Amino acid sequence: MKTIYLIGFMGSGKSTIGQELSKKLSRSYIDTDNYIEKKHGKISRIFQKMGEEVFRTYETQAIKQTKSYEIISTGGGIIERKENLQEMNRNGIIIYLSTSFDEIYERLGHDENRPLWSNNLEEVKKLYDRRMPLYKIFSNYTVITDGKSIQENVQEIKKIISSIESAK
Ligand code: S3P
Numbered sequence: 001m002k003t004i005y006l007i008g009f010m011g012s013g014k015s016t017i018g019q020e021l022s023k024k025l026s027r028s029y030i031d032t033d034n035y036i037e038k039k040h041g042k043i044s045r046i047f048q049k050m051g052e053e054v055f056r057t058y059e060t061q062a063i064k065q066t067k068s069y070e071i072i073s074t075g076g077g078i079i080e081r082k083e084n085l086q087e088m089n090r091n092g093i094i095i096y097l098s099t100s101f102d103e104i105y106e107r108l109g110h111d112e113n114r115p116l117w118s119n120n121l122e123e124v125k126k127l128y129d130r131r132m133p134l135y136k137i138f139s140n141y142t143v144i145t146d147g148k149s150i151q152e153n154v155q156e157i158k159k160i161i162s163s164i165e166s167a168k
Contacts, residue, residue, distance in 0.1 A: 003072055003092030004161060007135055009128055010076040010114055011104040012097040013145055013153065018073035020154045025161070027070035032062040032078070047115035056081060063087050077116070079134040089138075093164060095157060096139035101128050103146050 004021075006014040015031050022029030033043060036058045040046055046055045059075060063084045066072055072092075078084050088094050099107075111117050117124060136142065141160050145153050 008097035014073040
């Protein structure tokens with residue numbers, strides 16, 4: 001059974017959907033951000049004290065060290081390193097949770113726990129526009145989450161997984 005990786009921008013629902021999916025399918029689950037926080041402390045502190053590059057290195061280590069899990073939610077910047085994409089591709093199936101910028105903006109508001117989600121709307125929009133094509137290109141499937149409930153998204157992903165697993 002291949003690992004299912006959930007990728008997408010901050011606020012696209014990767015962690016909530018991943019957890020729910022793991023319950024519904026009774027499969028093991030991990031979130032790379034949680035994994036990093038358990039090992040190295042709070043993400044906002046890592047960014048503040050050591051900078052983004054150190055965080056990215058922890059993220060690459062997390063992707064390599066969590067391979068045995070069946071469902072994995074990743075951080076929004078997982079597509080920033082080719083090495084991460086190669087590792088996920090080798091080990092599993094990548095599902096992109098696609099959410100419009102407007103909906104993400106509505107969901108996150110003034111979230112202070114995400115170092116890259118600043119109050120500068122122009123900057124986060126630029127980050128979103130740069131990353132969006134990368135999520136698309138490097139995923140095997142796309143699920144559009146806009147206007148859908150968590151359960152609806154989970155159902156859609158369950159269908160994708162069963163079609164993959166029933167194919168010979
Ligand atoms: C990041 C997204 C965050 C977290 C870190 C960096 C990013 O995860 O990994 O703050 O670069 O987009 P979420 O996507 O779960 O918010």
